[in-house]
Amino acid sequence: MRATVLHGAGDIRLENVADPALRNPTDAVVRVVASCVCGSDLWGYRGVSPTEKPRRIGHEFVGIVEEVGSAVRTVKAGDFVIAPFAVSDGDCVHCRNGVYTSCARGGYWGSTDKAGDPIDGAQAQYVVSPFADGTLVATPGVPDESLLSSVLTLSDVMGTGHHAAIAAGVGPGDTVAVVGDGAVGLCAVLAAHRLGAERIIVMSRHDARQRVAKEFGATDIVTERGDEGAVKVIELLGGIGADAVLECVGTKESMQQALDSVRPGGRVGYVGVPAGGPELPVGQMFGNNIAVAGGVAPVRGYISELLADVLDGKINPGLVFDAEYSLDRVAEAYTAMDAREVIKPLLRP
Amino acid sequence: MRATVLHGAGDIRLENVADPALRNPTDAVVRVVASCVCGSDLWGYRGVSPTEKPRRIGHEFVGIVEEVGSAVRTVKAGDFVIAPFAVSDGDCVHCRNGVYTSCARGGYWGSTDKAGDPIDGAQAQYVVSPFADGTLVATPGVPDESLLSSVLTLSDVMGTGHHAAIAAGVGPGDTVAVVGDGAVGLCAVLAAHRLGAERIIVMSRHDARQRVAKEFGATDIVTERGDEGAVKVIELLGGIGADAVLECVGTKESMQQALDSVRPGGRVGYVGVPAGGPELPVGQMFGNNIAVAGGVAPVRGYISELLADVLDGKINPGLVFDAEYSLDRVAEAYTAMDAREVIKPLLRP
Numbered sequence: 001m002r003a004t005v006l007h008g009a010g011d012i013r014l015e016n017v018a019d020p021a022l023r024n025p026t027d028a029v030v031r032v033v034a035s036c037v038c039g040s041d042l043w044g045y046r047g048v049s050p051t052e053k054p055r056r057i058g059h060e061f062v063g064i065v066e067e068v069g070s071a072v073r074t075v076k077a078g079d080f081v082i083a084p085f086a087v088s089d090g091d092c093v094h095c096r097n098g099v100y101t102s103c104a105r106g107g108y109w110g111s112t113d114k115a116g117d118p119i120d121g122a123q124a125q126y127v128v129s130p131f132a133d134g135t136l137v138a139t140p141g142v143p144d145e146s147l148l149s150s151v152l153t154l155s156d157v158m159g160t161g162h163h164a165a166i167a168a169g170v171g172p173g174d175t176v177a178v179v180g181d182g183a184v185g186l187c188a189v190l191a192a193h194r195l196g197a198e199r200i201i202v203m204s205r206h207d208a209r210q211r212v213a214k215e216f217g218a219t220d221i222v223t224e225r226g227d228e229g230a231v232k233v234i235e236l237l238g239g240i241g242a243d244a245v246l247e248c249v250g251t252k253e254s255m256q257q258a259l260d261s262v263r264p265g266g267r268v269g270y271v272g273v274p275a276g277g278p279e280l281p282v283g284q285m286f287g288n289n290i291a292v293a294g295g296v297a298p299v300r301g302y303i304s305e306l307l308a309d310v311l312d313g314k315i316n317p318g319l320v321f322d323a324e325y326s327l328d329r330v331a332e333a334y335t336a337m338d339a340r341e342v343i344k345p346l347l348r349p
Numbered sequence: 350m351r352a353t354v355l356h357g358a359g360d361i362r363l364e365n366v367a368d369p370a371l372r373n374p375t376d377a378v379v380r381v382v383a384s385c386v387c388g389s390d391l392w393g394y395r396g397v398s399p400t401e402k403p404r405r406i407g408h409e410f411v412g413i414v415e416e417v418g419s420a421v422r423t424v425k426a427g428d429f430v431i432a433p434f435a436v437s438d439g440d441c442v443h444c445r446n447g448v449y450t451s452c453a454r455g456g457y458w459g460s461t462d463k464a465g466d467p468i469d470g471a472q473a474q475y476v477v478s479p480f481a482d483g484t485l486v487a488t489p490g491v492p493d494e495s496l497l498s499s500v501l502t503l504s505d506v507m508g509t510g511h512h513a514a515i516a517a518g519v520g521p522g523d524t525v526a527v528v529g530d531g532a533v534g535l536c537a538v539l540a541a542h543r544l545g546a547e548r549i550i551v552m553s554r555h556d557a558r559q560r561v562a563k564e565f566g567a568t569d570i571v572t573e574r575g576d577e578g579a580v581k582v583i584e585l586l587g588g589i590g591a592d593a594v595l596e597c598v599g600t601k602e603s604m605q606q607a608l609d610s611v612r613p614g615g616r617v618g619y620v621g622v623p624a625g626g627p628e629l630p631v632g633q634m635f636g637n638n639i640a641v642a643g644g645v646a647p648v649r650g651y652i653s654e655l656l657a658d659v660l661d662g663k664i665n666p667g668l669v670f671d672a673e674y675s676l677d678r679v680a681e682a683y684t685a686m687d688a689r690e691v692i693k694p695l696l697r698p
Contacts, residue, residue, distance in 0.1 A: 099638055
């Protein structure tokens, strides 16, 4: 079968790899129906994180279960499943606490589990899922083709945007600013809107992204960045700042912009993977009682709730996909994503 | 009248100063019944923060209102009042949001307001309170002498310990670790107990402080510090770490100990004034979904609720006062506090 393999900076290839096979009784083999490229995939692609040896890549997918191991109970052959971007056993104390991303045994697709064993990357024709019961979520029936892209977002970006909003305690009537107009930032807008935020300011200078943000419920667009962006947010919100800021980028600058845009006593929910390890200015946080919460989103816990709204047509997060590629054009998808020519490319095996 | 004046490192004096007088219609003159020395007063005393010119000091007090300005509505001559450590107008958007410490016009006792005007220090015979309605909280009648020390803690340390617990979302059944065995740390133990925490680990190596902690509801004592302390907390809590950690010191080491002691998905509530501006390691927070919340405690908003429990005898935070000095021995009180010979000294004018 064919799978995408990252060899190093700028070197992404579709290759023939071994056919999928059950390794443990808790495994499932899944035929990928759709996967996609994530902003965080670009780190390896851009060489920001080094690629020590070629590895399979991709951590967002939906698909049809082909075969399950003897111990699998909750999914079966023929089920349509959503795979959260983290593999989790569902049994450990962290999973029971809902922090699936801290699973004692799991790990990330395209990386390794806690025991050091590799986990398949998802930009491929098939994936072997470890801990299928704890990881995969079966949908009721096969979703309509028109809903496919929205269902796929529950694998990562919609759940991640939702996590930012939950971490920041967004609720009815809140004022919210979103830093970042990538797929996660746009989903954070949608999540804030869904949770009842009254005013949602998105920081964006790209027409196409602004359009999606408005479709998702953004009430204001701020094109300024950094200090100027924060000043503008505060100005739009009566000189006070936002009740909640959702940080969806992960740089030192974006986090500072978030901290500068929030009102005293407000909350920053952050899901941008910290690039280069920016540290948080505790003095500023302390003086203004700014809470900072979030992290790598335990999206598995959000899938059921968000899926219900997708299936009911209440939310349409799939709008973040503005390009579709067949798997054999995966390198083109990376190039377009890297150049910010597309918001998020969907891949069809 | 007499008031304590800080002149520089190690140089604290009781001096004759101008008698108190109303300056604005929103002022009140308060005769101090009891005040005290705070750990944060030691910064100036130790020279950690420079003293550019002599200034009145002290920010915790209770007293009897002597006289009020023409615009004051909620307190009157003869009232017994609790003064939170921050002056707040009660009107601005931040006060309405409950973030009294970010008041647009207020400031701190012994410092200046936002307009740059000095505010009296409270280690004195009298204090002129700006924004008396927004700042002072009158008690129902004059509290019994036996309750005085507990009522005084509502001015700062009990409210601050409570803020740490609230910021960390402590609730029934939680496991809690408290970093710091000063008056605030001990009050944080009491606050966590009051909020229903099931297991409360306090990190302390001082017998007297351990005794108060146990009186306040601590279930376990950890004497190890730093990495070893965190390892011990995790070991006591089934290898997982605490649901909530209350950081009540403010050093880089204490914050790191807090972050290392919390479970994935847990919360650090911090109220230790950041000394030397430690920065927070966002990578660690992100990977484990650790929320960090807290800051300078808006204690005014907590006084009514906590006062009810003090008057009912449900909590006795006054146990943190283990020494009492007359005001003319204020320099001795500083010496004893600085040497950690006492937990917290109460001052009687």
